[in-house]
Amino acid sequence: MSEEAGSFRGRVHRGTQQIGGTCIELEAAGERILLDLGLPLDADGPSDDLLPPVAGLRAEDTALRGIVLSHGHGDHWGLLPLCRPNVPLAMGAATARIMRAAAPFVPNAFVPFVSFELVDRKTFQIGPFSITPYLVDHSAYDAYALLIHAAGRRLFYSGDIRAHGRKGGLFERLVSNPPRGVDTMLMEGSSLGRLDEDTQFPTEDDIEARLTESLRPPGFVILSASAQNIDRIVSIYRACKRSDRTLLLDLYAMEILRATGNERLPSVGWPNLSVYVPEYQRRQIARNKRFDLLEPYRSARIYRERITEIADRTVMLFRPAMARDVETANLWTGTRAIWSQWDGYLKDGPGAGLKADLATRGVPMEIIHTSGHASIPDLKRLSNAIQPEKLVPIHTFEGDSFGKYFNNVTRRRDGEWWEV
Ligand SMILES: [Zn+2]
Ligand SMILES: [Zn+2]
Structure with missing residues (x-):
């Protein structure tokens, strides 16, 4: 050429x-x-x-x-x-x-x-x-x-x-x-x-292992991670399986997983996975008349009463708007939190608000993350x-x-x- x-x-x-x-x-x-x-x-x-x-x-x-x-x-x-x-x-x-x-x-x-x-x-x-x-x-x-x-x-x-x-x-x-x-x-x-200069970040497999250890003791766990960090969602899911817990994913996280088009990623019908629609998303759906968004997840839905029953062995993918759901289900007592994203987000904005809120409630927070x-x-x-x-x-x-x-x-x- x-x-x-x-x-x-x-x-x-x-x-x-x-x-x-x-x-x-x-x-x-x-x-x-x-x-x-x-x-x-x-x-x-x-x-x-x-x-x-x-x-x-x-x-x-x-x-x-x-x-x-x-x-x-x-x-x-x-x-x-x-x-x-x-x-x-x-x-x-x-x-x-x-x-x-x-x-x-x-x-x-x-x-x-x-x-x-x-x-x-x-x-x-x-x-x-x-x-x-x-x-x-x-x-x-x-x-x-x-x-x-x-x-x-x-x-x-x-x-x-x-x-x-x-x-x-x-x-x-x-x-x-x-x-x-x-x-x-x-x-x-x-x-x-x-x-x-010489330090390596933990691998995503290391994160999975640390999550597994952290999830072994019973007690409800709320976990903050980006739903669009697919690697991390996989680590969390695998850690749930290894620690015999059910992962609760919201509609947004499920829609992102589905949009990848990758059949090897967690989806409806997989074990240790349930779909929870938090109150704020129910309102979003009603407001935008997007009831179609619920359709693919019907068979995997879990409701508040059931979550309360099995809370000790569940992990909720969590963001601050879901605090009300935890409150309504009366789950704060004995809850632990895991922060699985950049710790810089805890310094201000919604992350800092969440950190302060959890401290007030006496909910301990552990950071398990890699770059x-x-x-x-x-x-x-x-x-x-x-x-x-x-x-x-x-x-x-x-x-x-x-x-x-x-x-x-x-x-x-x-x-x-x-x-x-
Ligand atoms: Zn980037
Ligand atoms: Zn970038």
């Missing part, structure tokens, strides 16, 4: 100095694409002033050929609702289904219309850009790293990535068979500043495997310390154009 003439440029709108709100603009032959259009983690919600200055997001500009989402976390797609609706979108098919399934239950919902589906290692074309997605291990389901080839140059974007989850094999496959000839690599560095992001040793393996000419820090608060751990680091500023 002949090398095309012309330049391939890029700029990071948000992410060289922070985790979240990721947006990368790429330009070749006068045409452009975006990789991700995230909501900053510290934003109250999407607002127009957060939208990066990209021609074609607000007003029509046909040079903006599409937006490619690496995965379904809001810090990578949360500004999409503000973008003109006819910019073509590329994302994984399961990611789109999960966003659709979540819509009736979450604030800032977005139901995407997908023009290009990302398929593992299947190259597709948007204008002058050849795009090859690599399915990766991350706490979001259906997450991809992206190789972009244009004007004879190659950019590799890690997206959010880890090696210690249930799909760690995908990371091993990437480092043993990496894309070659990468000129610029945008690599996430969420773990820098959170973890020592969705790679440890520094694993990031080193990734950058050594890819050996980019330039390694640009992204999705990190510690971009200035990349040089301590990785080769060929080139620091970029938000908004600054550079040649790939």
Whole structure:
């Protein structure tokens, strides 16, 4: 293949100095694409002033050929609702289904219309850009790293990535068979500043083992975890089976599991699993007249009276809106809590409120969690495997310390154009 003439440029709108709100603009032959259009983690919600200055997001500009989402976390797609609706979108098919399934239950919902589906290692074309997605291990389901080839140059974007989850094999496959000839690599560095250079995160299997131990003694357990962290839901389910408990999943969690389209994930009819519809979801369903949402779960439903009977041997996937259900079923006495997500969420907002509420009730809380992001040793393996000419820090608060751990680091500023 002949090398095309012309330049391939890029700029990071948000992410060289922070985790979240990721947006990368790429330009070749006068045409452009975006990789991700995230909501900053510290934003109250999407607002127009957060939208990066990209021609074609607000007003029509046909040079903006599409937006490619690496995965379904809001810090990578949360500004999409503000973008003109006819910019073509590329994302994984399961990611789109999960966003659709979540819509009736979450604030800032977005139901995407997908023009290009990302398929593992299947190259597709948007204008002058050849795009090859690599399915990766991350706490979001259906997450991809992206190789972009244009004007004879190659950019590799890690997206959010880890090696210690249930799909760690995908990371091993990437480092043993990496894309070659990468000129610029945008690599996430969420773990820098959170973890020592040589420390590894616990694996998802370690989390399953710790949950199993914690669940063995009797007593009602409320467990806070993201319903969209499928790896974790699997760890929790398996720990329930091993400790002879029933897992109570709400409608939202069941809809997300179903949207994956993966038959190897817990579903209706599986042992040790019941579907509980909390009061706030019953109201949501009545308000939106979405009684159809209940239909698939009829045979697996469990009601309050039965939960009270078997509470000692159940685990409820819990969020603060369910406190009333625990109250009404008179279950607080003897209840234990497990926090199975980032402990930073306990510092403010609903997490801090829950923590204070549980302390008032005398409910002990244990934290059992592992990160969705790679440890520094694993990031080193990734950058050594890819050996980019330039390694640009992204999705990190510690971009200035990349040089301590990785080769060929080139620091970029938000908004600054550079040649790939
Ligand atoms: Zn992220
Ligand atoms: Zn993510």
